[in-house]
Amino acid sequence: MAGADVPDALLLLYADRSDPVARAILDNPGRFEREVIALSLQQLLLEVAGGTTWKWAGRTIDPSRTAVVNRLPSLGSADVAGQPNSSFQRTQLWIWLSGELQRFAYASSLPTASSVLGGYGSLLDQWLDMPRLVGGLRVPAHRTPWDNAMPNGDVYLVDPWQLYSLGRPISAGPGTNAGLAYARPAGLLVHVAQVGGTYFLANVPPGMATVQQDYITSFANSMARLSASRILEHAFFVGNELPVFYATSPVPLVTGALASYPELVIRGLCDDIRRCSRRTA
């Protein structure tokens, strides 16, 4: 039950109703312990006046009393409905969102320089930055653009912006050598769906050791404590040794299709808004 200090409304900003997070909210508005307001990107642009408080359809949205769930994708992609046609306006909108969402009592994510939806950038960004965020995190050995040393092992080439691709083996034959080279760790991919401090593991291989599970849950707990992006899906390689982090993404491409995902969104968000909103901090 919502207390007196927690936000009294939840604002969903979305561009695609089929996004698993947006869908969980749109299909279950009565389960979020507060009024749910959903605005598409088009409505945000055409119908909202954003001053100290937002005005929309004759009502006032007060950022200081509202939790915002940001599901706006990166502007500029051809498939984003309702975005401005002009690049100048899209950039201004991105900048506006980055400042504006910080004013809300709770934000599921803040835009970054690489995505309106937040997150941690490309695979290269993540492999460089995540071990500094979560000490001891194992990431794939890789080649950086400024150091041409090729990693040893089963080397793959991947587009660093394709967080869901493993790329192709460099040994696969002729083709471009463009892309991020990394040594593919042994094992299978295990995915973690996370909303705030609530998460579950998917695709867990039979016989995964407790110490391996603990390694991943320890990472999820660190992210619950440290991450400004509250809705993430992580991927780890799990073989015989400790898991190796592959990527984290604000789009739950794998776990979002699971039947248990909407419940994670509902419980995770309610809990996270209660714990993490600025008014209760």
Add this chain to the structure above:
Amino acid sequence: MTSDDVAGGLLDQLNYVGGSDGAILPPEFAFALDFDSARAWPDLPYDTASPVSRYPLESRPQILLILEEAANLFRSRAPKAWIFVNRELEGAMIRRSSAVNGASSSSNRELVGTCLLTNLDLSPDPAVFICAEALVHEAIHQHLYRIELQKGPFCDLDDAGRYRSPWSGNRIPLHSLIHASLVWFGVLSLWCQLARSCANENEALSVRSRVAPTLFGFAFIRQIVDSPAFPRGSVAPKIVELIGHIANVATAAQPPRDERAALGDFLQRSEKGEWVTSLVSGLEHVERSWHA
């Protein structure tokens, strides 16, 4: 250690909005053009000393024309930048190379006072704008190098990390990111000054296409500097503070708190020209509030 005075002085030098304030303008570029020297640039994918990288004599008038147009542009529309460029640059090496994609400019702290302009003839239209931006960009680097030589580096020059530039999207060394933050502020003010006298919509479009990504970088530089992955302890505190302060310029062209129009309408109005007035005020505010 970088002091208050140094940081404040930097801000004064990086704003090119306004007139010449009565200063006598140099009639032409005061720096030397080097088409032929055997000087080798330290960190390039080609050899500036090689005869292959020199422009043949018959191609040079085209380069000189671009430079002359840039000089005219500065004198008539951006006099503060003109004075700054001529004060900071002692020489410009002019070279060409197929190892570099398109037009490019460079500075290096081992060659203070000199910049390198590569493939100036390949500048996209309008080439004069590209040339003007390159000269201001590189002149600012020279200014920063000189301050660092006198007062000490702004950051640990031996830091081995690479950090995401919100302007280029590339991972770059720490000292490059620190310089970039200051350089882009100066370049932004140049574009803002030029935007006040755009002759036609094509020119305005060209200016907007440079201003928007520059503002974008400022909207996210603080997030990058504040992230746990960034070595704040390796940067002079005053410089961190200055970068955080100038980042406020990102919001200059954003809707004011009392804006009552729909967001989309505001964005359209802004693109049609309101952004120029807002950004002029924003730059003034950033400078004034630092000194307050």
